[in-house]
Amino acid sequence: MERDIHSHSTTHSVCTNTHDTLPQTAVPADLNPEDASVIRNILANEDFYARLGVDRNATTQQIRRAYLRRSKFSVCLSTAYTTLSEPLNRRQYDLFGRAVDGSEHTFADALQKVFDEFMEGQYDTLMALVDQIQSLNPELHINKEGARFVLSSMREFCLWSGKCWGAAKFELIYLYEIHLDIQALSYFDFKGRLMKTAALSKGLITLMAKMVPAGNLIMEESLPTIERVEMYMFNL
Structure with missing residues (x-):
């Protein structure tokens, strides 16, 4: 008591x-x-x-x-x-004015995890998905090493694209602004159009000069063609 x-x-x-x-x-x-x-x-x-x-x-x-x-x-x-305490939820709330549904949040987290693993060069989750597809469709005869090669090539392409965008985004914005300036010029403004066209050509040359070194590889040599993808992915 x-x-x-x-x-x-x-x-x-x-x-x-x-x-x-x-x-x-x-x-x-x-x-x-x-x-x-x-x-x-x-x-x-x-x-x-x-x-x-x-x-x-x-x-x-x-x-x-x-x-x-x-x-x-x-x-x-x-x-x-x-x-508001979760950055992902906060961004969605700021964009759409509503809270994140629990199922949406869980699914988004799962996708983010798979993407992070993919960009880090870890393909275990995606390879498990490939195994599941093969078990459901045995007639496909998917080659695991070929599938891993395709995933690796896709990752290289993503990294290449990211490097190119990081190096060339300002040039692309500059070219877009020049394009808008040309559209705004009078049809009879020959001098203005000539100057803007010259600036546009110079911007394109600068863009190409930055894109190739930024990627540190050439797309045609690094990415498999459709035939190579089929050869590696399937036992054709």
Whole structure:
């Protein structure tokens, strides 16, 4: 009995201390008056019945309903935090104005993991998918080494494309701006068109000069042709 009294006293003390440390401005000013009143009532009352807004003779069902009604505030706050604290969820919320659905988030995480492994040169997950396809379609006769070679070639292409884009993106933007300038010129502005065309040619030469060294390889030699892909992927 004394233990129960001591436990209740400790719980009451913890709740009281928690309440004492809460700032008076904890309730946002932009809430509607009814919601603000409910939150103030929850923060101000130490009595559990008062916090839930039920009488002392309330049934268990009434207590449960009262809790569900008032728990919406904590649920909304939790949803806001979990959305904005995750960079991926936050970007989607900023773009589309809604929280990420759990299934979408899980699927996006799985795809991101596979892509990260692929870019790191680890093909275990994708090769497991190839094995699954082969088991479901035995008539394909997929060659594992050929499939791995194709994945490696695709990775090299992605890396090559990334290097080229990083090196040439400013030149591409510059060329696009010149293109817009040419469209804006009068048809009879021969001098202006000649100067812009010369600038466009110079930009194209600069672009080609940057793209080839940036990739450190030539696409025609590094990427397999369709026939080579078929030869490596399938036993033809």
